[in-house]
Amino acid sequence: MNLFKSHAKNYSFQDLGIFLLPAFTIYALFVLAPVFLSFRNSFYYWDSPLSEARFCALQNFRLLFRDPVFWSALRHNFFLLFGSLLFQLPLALGLALLLNYPTWGRGFLRTAFFTPMIIPSSATAVLWQYIYEPQSGLLSALIRIFRPDFAYAWLSSPGSSLFWIFISISWQYIGFHTVLFMAGLSSIPEELYEAARLDGASEWQICRRIVLPCIRPTLGVSATLSIIGSLKYFDLVYLMGGGLPDSSREVLATYIYRLAFDENQGRYGYGSSAAVLLFILALIIVIPLQARKNQV
Amino acid sequence: MNTKKLSAAFVIRHLLLAVFLLLTLYPLFWLSLCAFRSEGDALQRPLGLPAQWTLANLREVLHSGNFAQAYLNSLLVCVVAVLICITCATMAAYAFARFNFRGKNWLYMLFLLGLMIPVHVTLIPLNQLLGADMLRLKGGLAALIGPYAGFGLPVSILILRRAFEALPAELLDAAALDGCSNLQVFWHVGLPLAKPALNTVLIFNFLTMWNEYAFALTLLGPGRQTVPLAISEFKGEFDLRITVVCAALLLVMIPLICVYACAQKQIIRGLTAGAIK
Numbered sequence: 001m002n003l004f005k006s007h008a009k010n011y012s013f014q015d016l017g018i019f020l021l022p023a024f025t026i027y028a029l030f031v032l033a034p035v036f037l038s039f040r041n042s043f044y045y046w047d048s049p050l051s052e053a054r055f056c057a058l059q060n061f062r063l064l065f066r067d068p069v070f071w072s073a074l075r076h077n078f079f080l081l082f083g084s085l086l087f088q089l090p091l092a093l094g095l096a097l098l099l100n101y102p103t104w105g106r107g108f109l110r111t112a113f114f115t116p117m118i119i120p121s122s123a124t125a126v127l128w129q130y131i132y133e134p135q136s137g138l139l140s141a142l143i144r145i146f147r148p149d150f151a152y153a154w155l156s157s158p159g160s161s162l163f164w165i166f167i168s169i170s171w172q173y174i175g176f177h178t179v180l181f182m183a184g185l186s187s188i189p190e191e192l193y194e195a196a197r198l199d200g201a202s203e204w205q206i207c208r209r210i211v212l213p214c215i216r217p218t219l220g221v222s223a224t225l226s227i228i229g230s231l232k233y234f235d236l237v238y239l240m241g242g243g244l245p246d247s248s249r250e251v252l253a254t255y256i257y258r259l260a261f262d263e264n265q266g267r268y269g270y271g272s273s274a275a276v277l278l279f280i281l282a283l284i285i286v287i288p289l290q291a292r293k294n295q296v
Numbered sequence: 297m298n299t300k301k302l303s304a305a306f307v308i309r310h311l312l313l314a315v316f317l318l319l320t321l322y323p324l325f326w327l328s329l330c331a332f333r334s335e336g337d338a339l340q341r342p343l344g345l346p347a348q349w350t351l352a353n354l355r356e357v358l359h360s361g362n363f364a365q366a367y368l369n370s371l372l373v374c375v376v377a378v379l380i381c382i383t384c385a386t387m388a389a390y391a392f393a394r395f396n397f398r399g400k401n402w403l404y405m406l407f408l409l410g411l412m413i414p415v416h417v418t419l420i421p422l423n424q425l426l427g428a429d430m431l432r433l434k435g436g437l438a439a440l441i442g443p444y445a446g447f448g449l450p451v452s453i454l455i456l457r458r459a460f461e462a463l464p465a466e467l468l469d470a471a472a473l474d475g476c477s478n479l480q481v482f483w484h485v486g487l488p489l490a491k492p493a494l495n496t497v498l499i500f501n502f503l504t505m506w507n508e509y510a511f512a513l514t515l516l517g518p519g520r521q522t523v524p525l526a527i528s529e530f531k532g533e534f535d536l537r538i539t540v541v542c543a544a545l546l547l548v549m550i551p552l553i554c555v556y557a558c559a560q561k562q563i564i565r566g567l568t569a570g571a572i573k
Contacts, residue, residue, distance in 0.1 A: 010469075015478045019395075020403070023388035023449055026380070034418035034425065041420065045342075095316060099310050109313055111457050111560045112319055113386030117567055118556050120507035122524040123545050126531045127327055130538055138326050141342040159558040175320065179564055180571055221571050232414030235509050239528055253416040260420045261514060268420050275417040281413050 012173035035279065042276045046269035053269060056183060060273035070274060075249040076162055076237075080230035084173070089222055092174050095208065096181030112180060113175035120171065125239035128168035129155065132240075165240050169233070177222050178189050184218030185211065203235065224289050231282050252278045324549070330542035338539045357530075361544055366526035373437050373522060374505045375442035381501055385449050386494065389456030390482050394468065404457075410450035411570075418443070419514045426515060435517025443511050448501045451570040455500075459493030460486060499559075499566030507565035523548060 042060055046053035064070050095113065116124065131138040132154035143150045154164045176212055188211065196206050212219075234253040241249030250258070252274060259271035330401045331353055332336055333346040341347070357363065391397075392404055420442055428435035433442075463486065487494070512522045521529065527548055534540050556563055 001513065009396075010472060011391075011397070011478055016391065016395065016397055018479065019387045019391035019482075023384035023407075023453065024403075026384055026442065026446050027407060027410065029425075030422070030442040031413060031418065031449075032406075034421035035413060037424065038417050038420035049559070055428065072519055095313070097418075098313055101309060103304075103313065104310060109317060111556075112317055113563070114560075114564055115320065115324070115553070115556065118503060118507075118552055118563065120509070120551055120552075121523040122509050122528040123548055126527055126545055127323060127539060129531070130330070130542070131323055133538070136339045136342045136538065138342065171320070171323070176568070183568070202432075225571055228412060232416060234416060239509075253414060255453050256416050257510070257514070260423075268424075272420050275414075275420065278414055279417045282414060286412050292310065 027133040038272045038275050038279070041269055041272035044269045044272075046267075048266040055267070060270050061277075063270065064277065065274055069247050069250060069255060070252075072247040073252050076251045077231055077233070079162060080166060080169070080233055081227055084170070084226040084230050085223060088170050088174050089219070089226060091170075092177035092222070093181050093219075095174070097141055097211070099178075099182055100185045100211075110179060113178050115175065116172045117176050122239055124168065124172055125236050128165075128171075129238070129240055131168075132164055133292055156243050158244055161241065161244055161248065162237075165236055168238050168240070172236075173226075173229070177226075180218055180222050181215065184215040188214045190207045220289075224286065225291070228286055230280060231278065231285065252281075254274035309544075318379065325394055327542050330539055331546040332543075333539050335537065335539050353434035353539045354547065356540050357544045357547055361526065361530050362521070363523070363526055363530075363544065363547060366521045366523045369437055369520065370506060370522040373440045374502055377441045377448070377505055378498060378501045380441065381445040381448035381452060382494065382497060384445070385497065386456055386487065386490070387482070388449075389453045390460050390486055392453065392457045393460035394478075394486075404453075407450050407453050410447065411454075413447075415447060415510055419510065422511075423514060434515075435520065437516070437520060439515040440508075440511055440522070443515070444505045444508065448505070452497045452501060455497050455569050456490065456493055461492045463489050495562060496566045496569045499563055500569055503563065503567060 018094060041053070043055060043057060044053040045056040045059060101110065134140060134151045134153045137154075139154065140151055143152075155161045192210050192214075193206060196210055201209070232253055233251055234257070237249070237251050238257065239253045241254070256271050256275045256278065259265055259267045259274065329346060330342070332349045332351070334348055334350050334352075337347045391486045392400065420501070421436075423434075426439045426442070433439040467489075468481055468485055472478070476484065506521075507524055508522075509524045512525045516522070516525065527544065530544050531541050534544075
């Protein structure tokens, strides 16, 4: 009976249309078609919204590879990427491990750590711009307690501003990863810890031999999300990097945006070729990760 | 001896957590205080309690900003986009979970590909497309609805498909045997049972759309604002007046924080639901 049922076709052609067509139409129109058009645009010389686009084959890409701003933007993306993998994730994991023991106000702490995630990033950007205000900002004011007359333009020195922006991005996301890790940790059965303690394992050994292997899947998810996230990061870098010279304030997404939409720019073709490279980069980096995960 | 050692670890652990709690919440606390300071106070002694509490900043925001309009705009866009997105996503997810048609995996992968597509790849073409003759949506609030719904689909379908697959198939089959059409089974049996997942998807989409910045920045015409856009433009206008901008930020964050305080569990679950193994 069961065998028979599983082979039975439980839908008609019409059903497929009713159930799938609305989603597919919207997805095709607003996600797939634009991606396709981006690919097409990237082969065109098209320097203002008003002018006619002219086919130029790979010229845009050739220019892009010689464009110092593009390379610095790419470097900045990788700075964000490694920063989030080497700073945000370990810190979040540490917090989650601390919270894994019986803790006062555990629920409250979890909620509090997660708070920055629900605030619009444009509000976060404004908040941190004031924190980094050279004179009256929070950070300068705090340092003035120890060193009177201290003032520092955190966000307008080309060399280090991206680092300070990265700190505020971390403020946004560490709580998010902490919550993910907490969920991963809570799925480890209590008996495992107890058995290990009975066998005389130290906390450090428990952490290395039990906890870390058990939350490897969660680590993978967090890492993948961080990688995708830092490749397509836009908001805070765009909002906080305003006053800097071009090459020190861009990541790929902001560069694409500025090429196309900043005043006096409108370089749709060139911007599209940068967008295409961003997309391909995301695929190249993420697909092997996903494939490996499916194998395990 | 043992308890003493334990309690030392206990104290250190709580100290570390307290430090991080401070790092997370103090900026928000500082901003809230700043909203009630006088301007001179904010410049001269930015730390500590305000020398004199004042409501002048909040009043000025209410008079000069158009946050009320921005709120309405955001609400309108988000509600419509969420409804469209969820309706389409639930139906598609149901089909993916229940029907075995040819090319199903390919189609599903195509939808999941959306998780990896940076929205910025689509900004330029969407700007073209929405201004095209057929749609003529450029600059208006309606321009945001399509992209928001479209980019909400992948995660929603992913979550909902899992929810539908977790339902006992016998239940749905029984309804079908009793003569319900697939649409009826979906509506009367599938949907009510998938309600927790629906809530999750609803919260996820609503918050992501509510806080979305890049599309709003690109696709809205002058004078049209959603809340995130209104904040950054307000900052541009009142840049040097910290206290007023902080008051605006406070007004934007209070409703969010209130909602968050009431429904933290659901919201945390909603926002982390996309992160499934």
